[in-house]
Amino acid sequence: DAGITQSPRHKVTETGTPVTLRCHQTENHRYMYWYRQDPGHGLRLIHYSYGVKDTDKGEVSDGYSVSRSKTEDFLLTLESATSSQTSVYFCAISLTGDTEAFFGQGTRLTVV
C-alpha cells in the first residue's frame, strides 16, 4: 500500500473551535489534495498543493485553509468549525498525470 495516512481518523468538535487535519505521505509526491465527501455531492476539492508552500483553492475552499511546509505533510485547517463542515475528509496524492492515485483512509469530522 502507498504511504499516505490521515490523522485523526475521527473527530468530534464544537462549533467555533479550530480544527486541523493532517495528511502525511511517504511517496515524495509533488501533488496533494484535500477533498470532502458528502451524500449527494460526491468528492469535492477543497484545496490542493503542487509543491512546498504552493497551494491553490478548490471549489469549496471557503472556511478552510491549508499549509504545506514540507513535501510529506499537507495540513487542512478549519479556522472556526461550523456544522456545515461536518463531513468525511479525504487526502489524496498522485491524481494528475499518468500515475496511480492514492487516497488516505478518510477523517470523519462531526461539528456539534
Next chain:
Amino acid sequence: KNEVEQSPQNLTAQEGEFITINCSYSVGISALHWLQQHPGGGIVSLFMLSSGKKKHGRLIATINIQEKHSSLHITASHPRDSAVYICAVPAVSDDKIIFGKGTRLHILP
C-alpha cells in the same frame, strides 16, 4: 454541466452477472482513473489507464480516447463487489481533477 458523466447511477444485479459501468468525459485528458469505495470505507484506485485495456482479476477497464469514453467491467460478479465505483479525470489544462458522481453497485447473493 458536469464534464464527467457516469452511468448508470445505481445498479443492482444478481451474483454471477456481467457488470458494465460507463464513463463519458468532455475534457482533454492524460489518463483516467477508476476508483472503488466500499460502504463506510476508504477509496481505492482500481485502474489508471490512458489507452486500450487493462485487466486485474475479474475487473477489466477499457478506454477510447477518440470517443472520450471508458468502461469498467466486472465478470462473475460477487456480493463483495458491492461498492461505489467512481471515474476520475485529470484535465490536461490545469491541475484539477474531475470526478464522476459514482455508480452505486449492489450485487445480490
